Amino acid sequence: MIRETDWASRPVAIVVAPTGAEVTREDNPAVPYTPREIADEVIAAHAAGAAIAHLHVREPDGAPSARPELFAEAIELIRGGCDIITMVSTGGAIGMSVDERAAGLRAAPEMAGIETGSTNFGEELFPTTPAETRAIARAAGELGIALEVEAFELSHVEAALAFAVDGTLPEPLRFNLVLGVPGALAATHRNLAMLASAVPDACTWGVTAIGRHQRRLLALGALMGATCLRTGFEDGVYVERGRLAASNAELVARTAADCAVLGRSVATPAQAREMLNI
Numbered sequence: 090m091i092r093e094t095d096w097a098s099r100p101v102a103i104v105v106a107p108t109g110a111e112v113t114r115e116d117n118p119a120v121p122y123t124p125r126e127i128a129d130e131v132i133a134a135h136a137a138g139a140a141i142a143h144l145h146v147r148e149p150d151g152a153p154s155a156r157p158e159l160f161a162e163a164i165e166l167i168r169g170g171c172d173i174i175t176m177v178s179t180g181g182a183i184g185m186s187v188d189e190r191a192a193g194l195r196a197a198p199e200m201a202g203i204e205t206g207s208t209n210f211g212e213e214l215f216p217t218t219p220a221e222t223r224a225i226a227r228a229a230g231e232l233g234i235a236l237e238v239e240a241f242e243l244s245h246v247e248a249a250l251a252f253a254v255d256g257t258l259p260e261p262l263r264f265n266l267v268l269g270v271p272g273a274l275a276a277t278h279r280n281l282a283m284l285a286s287a288v289p290d291a292c293t294w295g296v297t298a299i300g301r302h303q304r305r306l307l308a309l310g311a312l313m314g315a316t317c318l319r320t321g322f323e324d325g326v327y328v329e330r331g332r333l334a335a336s337n338a339e340l341v342a343r344t345a346a347d348c349a350v351l352g353r354s355v356a357t358p359a360q361a362r363e364m365l366n367i
């Protein structure tokens with residue numbers, strides 16, 4: 090955590106989430122599906138300033154996938170092109186079993202996201218029981234994979250702190266504060282302040298904001314001292330009102346430019362590893 094008086098003293102790590110599980114080429118024709126397409130988008134995003142890639146994989150027709158070989162192929166291709174930090178989702182897609190959600194761990198990423206509670210997700214339920222959090226944390230721990238808590242609600246931050254106390258989650262905790270999922274916390278400055286203030290000083294936190302409020306919420310996060318700011322097609326397909334982003338790299342470049350205006354430099358992957366204690 091950056092002390093409030095030192096808010097501009099450390100660089101900010103831009104996270105690119107290139108494909109997610111919900112957006113499709115009907116939303117934006119540039120959404121990558123195959124491991125090669127995902128890797129090319131990530132390598133270009135790294136060149137534009139991204140330090141971390143948050144990965145989901147897809148079947149060739151775009152359906153969200155839990156096949157470990159697709160994660161492994163994407164990560165191998167990414168590592169062949171740049172030194173970005175690879176992070177797999179264990180949120181997966183609505184309806185996946187916990188085993189399917191954990192499939193990416195077998196591809197030896199540096200990091201994985203982890204859910205510490207349940208929420209509505211649009212019209213669906215996105216459930217994660219305490220037993221499922223423990224199972225994913227155990228699998229990641231055995232493989233030496235660093236975890237980031239995906240917090241969609243205040244209760245997810247509080248549950249993660251309890252999981253640190255009982256030893257389920259290793260410290261220091263890393264939080265991604267996720268705003269704007271319909272059915273969960275809205276993307277407002279009050280909600281960001283509320284979540285960030287629940288994170289203890291010893292932890293790091295970043296911001297994800299879904300949809301049209303993303304740019305404003307990431308800027309607020311930059312000013313509040315966030316360690317990470319996430320962008321990419323998983324979170325929104327427009328670069329400005331009415332204009333689709335041509336690529337994930339365009340979204341990363343916009344975020345990097347906004348950080349420069351706000352007085353935050355952009356972290357290299359090596360700097361991000363140091364800040365996140367990986």
Ligand code: KMH
Nearest residue numbers: 110178180181182183202
């Ligand atoms: N696709 C969502 C159901 C995560 O990556 O951890 C879950 C998700 C969150 O995208």
Ligand code: ZN
Nearest residue numbers: 109178180323
């Ligand atoms: Zn995700």
